[in-house]
Amino acid sequence: MKLPRRTFLHLAAGAASLPAVSCFAWAQAYPTRPVRIIVGFPPGGPSDILARLIGQRLSERLGQPFVIENRPGATGNIATEAVARAPADGHTLLLIVPGYGIAHVLYDKLNFNLIRDTAPVAGISNGPLLMEVNSATPVYTVPEFIAYTKARPGKVNFASPGIGSTIQLCGELFKIMTGVNMVHVPYRGNAPALTDLLAGQVQVMFADTPSSIEHVKAGKLRALAVTTAERSEILPGVPTVSEFLPGFEASNWFGVAAPRNTPPEIIDQLNEEINVALAEPDIKARLADLGAASLTGSPADFGRFIAAEAEKWSKVIRAANIKVD
Numbered sequence: 001m002k003l004p005r006r007t008f009l010h011l012a013a014g015a016a017s018l019p020a021v022s023c024f025a026w027a028q029a030y031p032t033r034p035v036r037i038i039v040g041f042p043p044g045g046p047s048d049i050l051a052r053l054i055g056q057r058l059s060e061r062l063g064q065p066f067v068i069e070n071r072p073g074a075t076g077n078i079a080t081e082a083v084a085r086a087p088a089d090g091h092t093l094l095l096i097v098p099g100y101g102i103a104h105v106l107y108d109k110l111n112f113n114l115i116r117d118t119a120p121v122a123g124i125s126n127g128p129l130l131m132e133v134n135s136a137t138p139v140y141t142v143p144e145f146i147a148y149t150k151a152r153p154g155k156v157n158f159a160s161p162g163i164g165s166t167i168q169l170c171g172e173l174f175k176i177m178t179g180v181n182m183v184h185v186p187y188r189g190n191a192p193a194l195t196d197l198l199a200g201q202v203q204v205m206f207a208d209t210p211s212s213i214e215h216v217k218a219g220k221l222r223a224l225a226v227t228t229a230e231r232s233e234i235l236p237g238v239p240t241v242s243e244f245l246p247g248f249e250a251s252n253w254f255g256v257a258a259p260r261n262t263p264p265e266i267i268d269q270l271n272e273e274i275n276v277a278l279a280e281p282d283i284k285a286r287l288a289d290l291g292a293a294s295l296t297g298s299p300a301d302f303g304r305f306i307a308a309e310a311e312k313w314s315k316v317i318r319a320a321n322i323k324v325d
Contacts, residue, residue: 030090030266034065037256039095040079042072045190046210046290050124050254051095053286057277058270075162075324076100077110084117088259090266094118096257098166101310105317106164106324115310118257120303121267122274126253127292128226129170129206130213131241135222137203142225142244145204146178153181159193159202162186163324167193169313170206170227170250172320177245197221208252209234209291227251234291253295253309255302271299 037055041047048070055066071079080100086092094100096114104113131142139145149156160168163186175182185202187193190211197205198220205212206227213234215221225241226232227250241248256274258267277283278294287294297305316322 030269031062031064033091034067035091035093036067036069037093037095038069038071038079038083040071040073040076040097040100042189043070046208046252047095047097047254049210049290053283054124054256054274054277057280057283058273061273061276075103075106075164077103077107080114080118081110081112083257083259084112084114086259088261088263090258090262090270092259093121093270094257096255096306098251098253098309098313099164101306102164102313102317105310105314106322108323114257115307117260119260119262119267120299120306121256121258122271122299123253123255123295123297123302123305124274124278125287125290125292126228126251126295127209127287127290128228128232129167129250129252130209130216130223130235130238131174131204131206131225131227132197132212132216132221132223133204134197134200134202135220136200137222139224140222142239142241145224146180146244149178149180149182154183156180156182156204157185157202158182159185159187159197159205161190161193162188164317164322166250166252166313167206167208168322169316169320171204172322173248173250173316174206174241174245176316176319177248206250213291232291233288233293252292253305255295255306267299 037051039047039051051068055068058066071082076099079094083092083094100114104110133139139148158171168184193205194211196202212221216223223235223238225239227241229242229249231240275296278296
């Protein structure tokens, strides 16, 4: 049967619009079932705390549970690969930290790459690490620590939760910029590293704020400096490392990513909802308690931030010749 030209054109136009309408409807319906936020660390750490904080808000606003799934191991590589291989429908998300963007530089045989295989969704928070020493260590400022370490080459140990962690890379950057000879002591996680710092088995650590702030306030650890470019509101009397080493800067940031090719409408919806949550007074107060500030912006803004951080720390990895077997 031959259709009249006007009828044919009308049907053709309707058919051409179907993919766009379907994609729009998919985004409008999202989420259609519970969403997993995969965290590459055990429960109770900063990543887990922030994932649960944001997940609760997203559950309330989007009407589906956002379930936190902890998949620790291999410095986050297990979690990253799980999300990189997940269906790109917005129902599997990744809580990301700085080390995820440089894993492909540290590991020769990874078959995934965070920047290539995931899509940035939104930042959550950005805060300092604390350069801190055991209270028995006889130094009170960054210059005193540099002099103390130079007088004891190879005898001052700095702790980290593992090879390639942001905490280790911060220490390596400090070594490069000052010329001090410190020995890196990697641990299997943040808790045992902090335990040995408190016991005096290691002398210094560039520790995350949430896990160590109470020890600093109790006088068990001494904060020499914060690593961000500006002083921390939670410890305003503690100087920045850059006040003594111009150009030194490092931060402990967190955000959310999705599998590559997740529909941009879903990415934008998640980004908007996360930014709305971060503007709420109680979320701001909770982040401040953790020594951090919200990291807001568009998905493109967050993508550029991740890329810049990865480039910076990749240079440190190569300069320090760090490799993970």
